[in-house]
Amino acid sequence: MVEAEQFERERRAMVERQLRPRGISDERVLEAMLRVPRHEFVHPSQAAFAYDDRPLPIGESETISQPYIVAAMTQAAGIQPGDKVLEVGTGTGYQAAILATLGAKVYTVERNPQLAQAARERLARLGYADIEVICGDGSEGYPAATPYQAIVVTAASPRVPPPLFEQLAEGGRLIIPVGNLQHQELHLIRKIAGRASTRILDACQFVPLVGSQGWPEWPGKGWTQ
Ligand code: SAH
Secondary structure, eight states: OHHHHHHHHHHHHIIIIIIGGGTOOOHHHHHHHHHSOGGGTSOGGGGGGTTSSSOEEEETTEEEOOHHHHHHHHHHHTOOTTOEEEEEOOTTSHHHHHHHHTTOEEEEEESOHHHHHHHHHHHHHTTOOSEEEEESOGGGOOGGGOOEEEEEEOSBBSSOOHHHHHTEEEEEEEEEEEEOSSOEEEEEEEEETTEEEEEEEEEEOOOBOBSTTSBOOOTTTOOOO
16 A cells, blocks of 8 residues: 555656656646556566666566656557557557557557566456457557557567558558667658658667567577677
């Protein structure tokens, strides 16, 4: 109980000190960031740092993004209640939980079976019913539930995967970090009359999108670039 209150205070501080001052102004997004218990998504040994202004390791060499980046991507996605949204890169399920809290029906794809299963169990335990976790190569999207009003990619891609743009609804938004393995820029791509209209948001640093439309995998060698 005392602990829950402490985490709530930390969430409030996160919103007031990290998010609002850096331009997150959508009150619905700020409210979702206040509601979702980020400490439940990180490894228990990291819970004390859950609301710090930085990414955290989540095991399997992957990371959960810093709160500001999650909020910035969510704000850019312009989610409305009832939207169908695809996330690529489930990780812990935290970003998916934020999207669902805004009233979206969320399909989220994770390539690592361990992470996918852990996220599925965590989201069920925390009561998120409107999130479907799919294990597979999300660089090809998830054709079974198209079209999507928004697609949020939380891993770094060398380019915009054509299948993801195709799976957007007319007027839909694709948010994706595009660049090399060290540095990327967050792209906001809107589908207007079937064409892409692109705006570059922030510089960012994500773990790689590994898949047929992303980076190749070199088993056992790690990332050499
Ligand atoms: N959004 C997550 C953090 C993402 S970390 C969260 O809120 O916790 C990036 C994730 O993308 C990693 O878990 C990684 O395994 C996954 N990933 C990388 N390439 C992928 C692909 N082609 N399809 C689906 N998931 C992928």
